[in-house]
Amino acid sequence: MDSILHRYRLAAGMVILAAAVLAIISCGYRFSASGRLGENISTVSVNMLENRTAETGVENIFTNDLIFEFTKNGNTIVESDAADAVLSGTIDAMPIETVSYRGQITSLERRITAFVSLQLSDRNGRVIWSANGVSWDETYGILSEKVATDYNKREAIRSLSKRLAEEVYSRITDKF
DSSP, rough: OHHHEEEEEEEEHHHHHHHHHHHHHHOOOOOSSSSOTTTTEEEEEEEEEESSSSSTHHHHHHHHHHHHHHHHHTTTEEEGGGGEEEEEEEEEEEEEEEEEEEEEEEEEEEEEEEEEEEEEEEESSEEEEEEEEEEEEEEEOOOOSSHHHHHHHHHHHHHHHHHHHHHHHHHHHHHO
């Protein structure tokens, strides 16, 4: 009886191990190559984005997150005149919509979406990558205190800016 139970446990363990190995081997996940911008681009300048929205100061948040994303991935940030490539663009819109209500008129949550248009140009001004209408959104809670709601909105903007910078960097490096 113990021998049969031992064989059963051993067989079950082998099946689990084989399934785990097959899952790992057949998984489509791969690490990206280098996250770099190509052989001819070793330095980048990120210009301050132009803010075409009513949200004051978001150009600083978005530009700083783009700079952080480039440096995090091993790129050297320099001034425009010394750069192999220059990233520039605009924050085109940041609409806000209510996503949940209490009753018929009281908002509980809102969603803010950022739309940006960007281009990466080489030192001769030739556009080597561009994208219009790149967007990301984030939901934030509405509280009875306006100050608290404004804080939640600002934190949502910070969060979506970080994610948008990651998305932009990923799109740019996919080209190279």
